[in-house]
Amino acid sequence: MSRLTIALDMMGGDHGPPVTVNAAVRAVTDSPNLQLLLCGDRPQLEEQLKNYSNYPEEALILVHTEQVVTMDDKPSSALRNKPRSSMRKALELVQSGEADACVSAGNTGALLAMAYYELKTLPGIDRPALISSVPAQNHKKVFLLDLGANVSCDSEILFQYAVMGSVMAEEVEGIAQPKVGLLNVGEEQIKGNDVVKHTGQILSSLPSLNYIGYIEGGDIFSNKADVVVTDGFVGNVALKACEGLGKFIISEVKRLSQKNLFTRLMARLSLPLLKKIYNRVNPDQYNGASLIGLRGIVVKSHGNASSDAFLYAIQEAVHEVDRQVPTKIKDKIERLLMERP
Amino acid sequence: MSRLTIALDMMGGDHGPPVTVNAAVRAVTDSPNLQLLLCGDRPQLEEQLKNYSNYPEEALILVHTEQVVTMDDKPSSALRNKPRSSMRKALELVQSGEADACVSAGNTGALLAMAYYELKTLPGIDRPALISSVPAQNHKKVFLLDLGANVSCDSEILFQYAVMGSVMAEEVEGIAQPKVGLLNVGEEQIKGNDVVKHTGQILSSLPSLNYIGYIEGGDIFSNKADVVVTDGFVGNVALKACEGLGKFIISEVKRLSQKNLFTRLMARLSLPLLKKIYNRVNPDQYNGASLIGLRGIVVKSHGNASSDAFLYAIQEAVHEVDRQVPTKIKDKIERLLMERP
Numbered sequence: 001m002s003r004l005t006i007a008l009d010m011m012g013g014d015h016g017p018p019v020t021v022n023a024a025v026r027a028v029t030d031s032p033n034l035q036l037l038l039c040g041d042r043p044q045l046e047e048q049l050k051n052y053s054n055y056p057e058e059a060l061i062l063v064h065t066e067q068v069v070t071m072d073d074k075p076s077s078a079l080r081n082k083p084r085s086s087m088r089k090a091l092e093l094v095q096s097g098e099a100d101a102c103v104s105a106g107n108t109g110a111l112l113a114m115a116y117y118e119l120k121t122l123p124g125i126d127r128p129a130l131i132s133s134v135p136a137q138n139h140k141k142v143f144l145l146d147l148g149a150n151v152s153c154d155s156e157i158l159f160q161y162a163v164m165g166s167v168m169a170e171e172v173e174g175i176a177q178p179k180v181g182l183l184n185v186g187e188e189q190i191k192g193n194d195v196v197k198h199t200g201q202i203l204s205s206l207p208s209l210n211y212i213g214y215i216e217g218g219d220i221f222s223n224k225a226d227v228v229v230t231d232g233f234v235g236n237v238a239l240k241a242c243e244g245l246g247k248f249i250i251s252e253v254k255r256l257s258q259k260n261l262f263t264r265l266m267a268r269l270s271l272p273l274l275k276k277i278y279n280r281v282n283p284d285q286y287n288g289a290s291l292i293g294l295r296g297i298v299v300k301s302h303g304n305a306s307s308d309a310f311l312y313a314i315q316e317a318v319h320e321v322d323r324q325v326p327t328k329i330k331d332k333i334e335r336l337l338m339e340r341p
Numbered sequence: 342m343s344r345l346t347i348a349l350d351m352m353g354g355d356h357g358p359p360v361t362v363n364a365a366v367r368a369v370t371d372s373p374n375l376q377l378l379l380c381g382d383r384p385q386l387e388e389q390l391k392n393y394s395n396y397p398e399e400a401l402i403l404v405h406t407e408q409v410v411t412m413d414d415k416p417s418s419a420l421r422n423k424p425r426s427s428m429r430k431a432l433e434l435v436q437s438g439e440a441d442a443c444v445s446a447g448n449t450g451a452l453l454a455m456a457y458y459e460l461k462t463l464p465g466i467d468r469p470a471l472i473s474s475v476p477a478q479n480h481k482k483v484f485l486l487d488l489g490a491n492v493s494c495d496s497e498i499l500f501q502y503a504v505m506g507s508v509m510a511e512e513v514e515g516i517a518q519p520k521v522g523l524l525n526v527g528e529e530q531i532k533g534n535d536v537v538k539h540t541g542q543i544l545s546s547l548p549s550l551n552y553i554g555y556i557e558g559g560d561i562f563s564n565k566a567d568v569v570v571t572d573g574f575v576g577n578v579a580l581k582a583c584e585g586l587g588k589f590i591i592s593e594v595k596r597l598s599q600k601n602l603f604t605r606l607m608a609r610l611s612l613p614l615l616k617k618i619y620n621r622v623n624p625d626q627y628n629g630a631s632l633i634g635l636r637g638i639v640v641k642s643h644g645n646a647s648s649d650a651f652l653y654a655i656q657e658a659v660h661e662v663d664r665q666v667p668t669k670i671k672d673k674i675e676r677l678l679m680e681r682p
Contacts, residue, residue, distance in 0.1 A: 109527075135589070136589070151526055151532075151533060151534045152535070185492055185574055185578065186450075192492060193492045196574075216577075217581030217582035217583075218588075220585055221588070221589035232526065233533070234574065236526040236558065237524060237526065238558065238575075238579050238582040239558065240558030241559065241561050241579040241582060241583055242558075242582055242586045243558075244561055244563065245562055245586055245587070248476070248477070248562035249590070253615075256614060267614065270615070273597060273611060274594075274611070
């Protein structure tokens with residue numbers, strides 16, 4: 001097996017090196033074929049590495065960077081003013097071919113802007129998308145995109161998202177002929193706005209895409225579709241609303257639990273179960289999201305990611321490299337563009 | 342106190358007369374000043390009424406109608422082909438002034454089309470909206486609109502929604518100077534699409550509106566805003582996604598509960614609590630939604646509404662009549678249009 005190299009933005013996220021170094025050490029300990037390029041402030045990284053022993057030291061290569069993109073940086077300003085940041089360096093290493101993929105827990109908007117600038121989109125793809133999976137009934141996973149990369153999408157962009165989502169479900173989850181649904185306010189043909197209706201017509205015309213038609217918000221968590229396509233505004237709001245509901249339910253359980261001894265017991269017992277389910281529903285936290293449609297692999301871990309979550313994001317990047325996701329997207333979009341009437 | 346008259350579409354919804362008659366009987370038993378005009382198939386209504394005694398019979402007036410709008414009827418076809426339906430009659434009674442408001446559990450699309458045609462919009466309002474409240478932290482309620490009446494909205498429509506939502510929160514919930522938030526993908530000024538940005542500019546310019554800026558999907562269930570404004574596509578998807586998540590959580594609790602004796606006990610104990618919370622989050626089921634912006638009051642109960650839910654919808658209609666919601670909307674939109682630069 002050839003060695004696989006992933007560049008990590010070690011300074012991104014709310015926690016920075018204490019979390020990212022821990023995840024990096026565990027990643028190379030688990031995977032002998034993995035090499036990690038740790039982009040960040042060398043003294044801070046060395047300081048953190050002192051806490052670990054018994055790991056393959058040669059698998060971690062420090063790449064010193066001077067700047068840090070903060071969570072408050074505007075995307076345009078980060079792109080202009082932080083050319084020597086750990087985030088930018090990690091992306092440059094992918095662009096130059098020194099790394100096969102990169103992972104960051106930093107500012108999403110800045111990562112999008114820099115990744116788009118550094119890596120460019122694949123042929124046939126106009127805009128990258130942010131994609132993640134949410135759990136669904138019967139142990140299934142459902143891929144949802146776009147989660148906020150593009151707030152205004154025309155039918156061409158939504159068509160490209162459908163293709164990219166289908167490739168992700170097939171390659172990352174191993175689903176043959178993934179069912180692709182288009183998010184809408186109803187299932188009937190006449191429902192929806194013009195962009196959605198037109199997208200539905202395009203998707204229906206493609207024999208190689210398993211398009212199942214419109215699906216409603218209520219069906220995201222069912223196993224009706226393997227891929228749910230929508231624009232970044234709707235996807236972002238829907239996903240965050242669900243996260244908000246999860247938090248609300250947990251706070252309600254806590255509140256109701258204070259009523260009497262019985263409800264207190266009930267809540268004490270049900271909270272771990274609820275948190276377990278809630279963590280599955282919160283993909284940013286748990287799964288990481290992938291930035292797809294680029295000529296390179298970029299995985300975004302949550303800003304508040306724990307070292308478990310950051311480790312998971314590294315593994316996700318490895319998996320996407322193994323499955324050659326960008327090449328598969330390029331091939332599939334080429335094929336489907338030829339099928340279009 | 343003068344008598345208050347509400348017209349009911351007795352045939353709408355999945356259950357029809359068995360549920361609607363039960364709710365009607367309970368409503369007039371509880372409220373001596375209430376008169377209900379029961380629009381529907383007279384023989385079926387009389388048959389159901391035989392099951393009840395000890396209620397003020399003179400408060401229930403049967404209005405025979407021949408047609409029924411089904412859940413599958415397309416809005417345009419219902420409007421054209423069902424002029425003698427119970428739904429249409431209930432709306433006509435509001436239009437003619439014979440009823441102060443109407444309630445239906447029938448086909449939402451058909452109700453929207455017929456209500457718009459029969460009642461017309463208030464001066465200053467271009468399109469009616471579907472509004473409902475969801476629970477939020479600290480025992481608050483948050484009004485969310487639009488839930489699907491208009492899938493494409495420009496800034497003028499969103500401005501009108503903000504005004505209408507503000508009036509509903511003030512009159513129905515009794516909140517002074519309700520905080521109005523505009524749903525967006527982030528809280529920063531630069532976020533969002535052009536329609537949302539332009540709407541934000543309009544709302545910021547109005548001294549009489551307590552506009553608090555953008556809010557994210559995750560904050561719908563917090564008590565950050567009393568009113569959350571968005572277009573019908575986003576509102577519909579977000580609300581249904583939350584309902585879907587609620588169902589998913591309940592099914593997961595059931596599934597996990599089968600693992601062993603301890604988890605089974607845990608789930609058994611937590612399910613009633615979860616269902617209680619879930620029912621609060623499912624506004625269609627519990628609260629009913631109101632169709633606002635019209636020259637008359639129309640309350641929509643869920644198609645699958647129980648008699649409790651239909652009774653609640655009748656009480657909601659009574660409340661809106663008491664608070665003269667349409668007049669308040671007309672006054673407020675007039676005042677705010679004058680404030681606009």
